[in-house]
Amino acid sequence: MDMKQIPQVSLPQYPESYWLASSNIPRFPQLTKDIHVDVAIVGAGITGITTAYLLSKQGLKVAVIEAGQMLSGTTGHTTAKITAQHGLIYDEFISNFGEEQTKLYYEANQQAFQFIKETVDQQHISCDFTHEDAYIYTNSANYVEKMTMEINAYKKLGIIGDYLEQTPLPFPIKAAVVMKNQAQFNPVSYLTHLIQQIVKQGGQIFEHTTAVNVEKGRPATVVTKAGYKISCHYVVSCSHFPFYDGWEFYFAKMYAERSYVLGVKTERAYPGGMYLNAEEPNRSLRSAMVNGERMVLVGGESHKTGQGICTIKHYEALKHFAKEHFGLKEISYRWSAQDLVTLDKLPYIGQNQADTPNILVATGYKKWGMTTGTAAALLIEKLVMDKESPYQELFKPERFHANPGIKNFVVQNVDVAKHLIAGKLEMIYRKPEELGNDEGAVVKVNGSRAGAYRDQQGDLYLVDTTCTHMGCEVEWNLAERTWDCPCHGSRFSYQGEVLEGPTDKPLKSLQM
Numbered sequence: 212m213d214m215k216q217i218p219q220v221s222l223p224q225y226p227e228s229y230w231l232a233s234s235n236i237p238r239f240p241q242l243t244k245d246i247h248v249d250v251a252i253v254g255a256g257i258t259g260i261t262t263a264y265l266l267s268k269q270g271l272k273v274a275v276i277e278a279g280q281m282l283s284g285t286t287g288h289t290t291a292k293i294t295a296q297h298g299l300i301y302d303e304f305i306s307n308f309g310e311e312q313t314k315l316y317y318e319a320n321q322q323a324f325q326f327i328k329e330t331v332d333q334q335h336i337s338c339d340f341t342h343e344d345a346y347i348y349t350n351s352a353n354y355v356e357k358m359t360m361e362i363n364a365y366k367k368l369g370i371i372g373d374y375l376e377q378t379p380l381p382f383p384i385k386a387a388v389v390m391k392n393q394a395q396f397n398p399v400s401y402l403t404h405l406i407q408q409i410v411k412q413g414g415q416i417f418e419h420t421t422a423v424n425v426e427k428g429r430p431a432t433v434v435t436k437a438g439y440k441i442s443c444h445y446v447v448s449c450s451h452f453p454f455y456d457g458w459e460f461y462f463a464k465m466y467a468e469r470s471y472v473l474g475v476k477t478e479r480a481y482p483g484g485m486y487l488n489a490e491e492p493n494r495s496l497r498s499a500m501v502n503g504e505r506m507v508l509v510g511g512e513s514h515k516t517g518q519g520i521c522t523i524k525h526y527e528a529l530k531h532f533a534k535e536h537f538g539l540k541e542i543s544y545r546w547s548a549q550d551l552v553t554l555d556k557l558p559y560i561g562q563n564q565a566d567t568p569n570i571l572v573a574t575g576y577k578k579w580g581m582t583t584g585t586a587a588a589l590l591i592e593k594l595v596m597d598k599e600s601p602y603q604e605l606f607k608p609e610r611f612h613a614n615p616g617i618k619n620f621v622v623q624n625v626d627v628a629k630h631l632i633a634g635k636l637e638m639i640y641r642k643p644e645e646l647g648n649d650e651g652a653v654v655k656v657n658g659s660r661a662g663a664y665r666d667q668q669g670d671l672y673l674v675d676t677t678c679t680h681m682g683c684e685v686e687w688n689l690a691e692r693t694w695d696c697p698c699h700g701s702r703f704s705y706q707g708e709v710l711e712g713p714t715d716k717p718l719k720s721l722q723m
């Protein structure tokens with residue numbers, strides 16, 4: 212056949228998560244009056260919803276508030292692997308924190324896995340939950356020894372797994388480590404069920420309600436952007452990036468990464484299992500059944516938010532990988548997610564500070580939010596119910612491990628300083644009038660740096676590119692049509708509205 216006749220498989224024009232597209236999430240009103248509850252939960256992803264489910268089941272009066280729509284953040288854009296295999300971490304964690312603490316990390320995530328499985332089984336939740344083995348593999352000689360060290364760590368910790376020289380994947384590998392009997396599901400279907408249970412258990416849910424501050428005390432008060440107040444015995448921040456800092460300086464203790472997913476129909480059969488490679492560029496694989504047909508989720512291409520190449524190129528790289536190894540029939544979906552990584556790679560879960568024991572936070576899941584977000588909810592339930600948990604010291608937000616904390620703190624904050632300066636010195640040549648429809652760029656307006664996007668109808672949107680968090684210059688994200696900050700990961704729509712914190716203030720609109 213003439214090559215010119217082979218139809219090119221193209222990327223969908225706009226991002227859309229399969230999980231969100233395939234579910235029917237109930238909608239909730241805005242908060243329009245002051246209320247009093249036992250627990251105010253800010254953020255409606257897996258952590259906030261699971262926490263509200265657990266605490267309302269305990270008979271507490273809960274209110275969940277979400278700045279946008281339920282599940283529209285990272286939970287709605289994950290690859291939804293339910294596993295305690297969080298990359299090559301166990302050997303590293305044993306070196307940094309010791310065997311006992313590392314075992315606790317594994318157990319917290321394994322317990323979260325068990326909670327999801329039992330909840331799905333007992334409540335007959337239709338969410339495509341299937342057991343799968345989780346593999347981490349390498350094709351780099353530099354990582355073979357690390358694989359050996361990782362399986363030795365598994366043995367020390369009692370994790371069931373094996374060292375392998377081949378996997379079911381249709382391409383050769385140099386080495387792999389498998390963790391047996393993990394799982395995958397549709398997280399939005401699962402959490403939609405929990406949302407219905409929260410409502411049945413008397414919980415209140417409010418969408419399009421942004422929390423902007425906490426007035427400390429007993430009771431504490433959550434203040435919303437519209438000026439309404441929720442007084443409560445406990446505040447729980449599950450807003451991905453904590454909406455309340457309380458002098459913890461989370462922006463200096465975490466960095467934001469973006470990663471990408473394609474949902475593809477393939478020419479060659481997918482062998483089952485969940486996969487991740489160890490080296491760069493990272494690749495993640497799993498599958499999902501869509502109307503009786505298997506769709507492969509090809510993920511990866513992580514990079515710091517607002518940094519790196521033109522974002523559409525990350526999807527192109529995943530497309531190339533899928534085509535090479537499975538053959539491409541169709542790309543049905545493309546979407547991306549933002550994740551937060553802490554200095555020592557452990558999440559921050561628990562009391563924000565010792566002197567405010569009724570303000571709790573959960574963040575920094577390093578891409579493993581299905582298990583870690585659930586583990587966070589289980590720990591928060593214990594803290595609110597005034598019970599001990601074996602995990603509270605390990606995940607305490609106030610901790611500081613000298614190794615690797617200090618080194619990573621310096622690296623992170625030098626990187627921020629570099630971007631703060633680089634954005635200000637950049638030469639800009641483009642002008643708004645040069646932009647075609649559906650095109651965005653950094654441009655010069657009245658002699659200053661500005662962000663411009665011309666929509667499909669030809670309407671032009673101009674924003675001040677100075678990030679409202681700490682003044683770095685945001686960059687255009689072509690694939691998502693957003694403005695992303697390279698310093699701490701705040702993101703804005705092309706009109707300047709806040710999509711991700713730490714900031715809670717929109718970009719300033721500009722006129723020509």
Ligand code: FES
Nearest residue numbers: 678680681696699
């Ligand atoms: Fe901190 Fe933009 S997110 S300066």
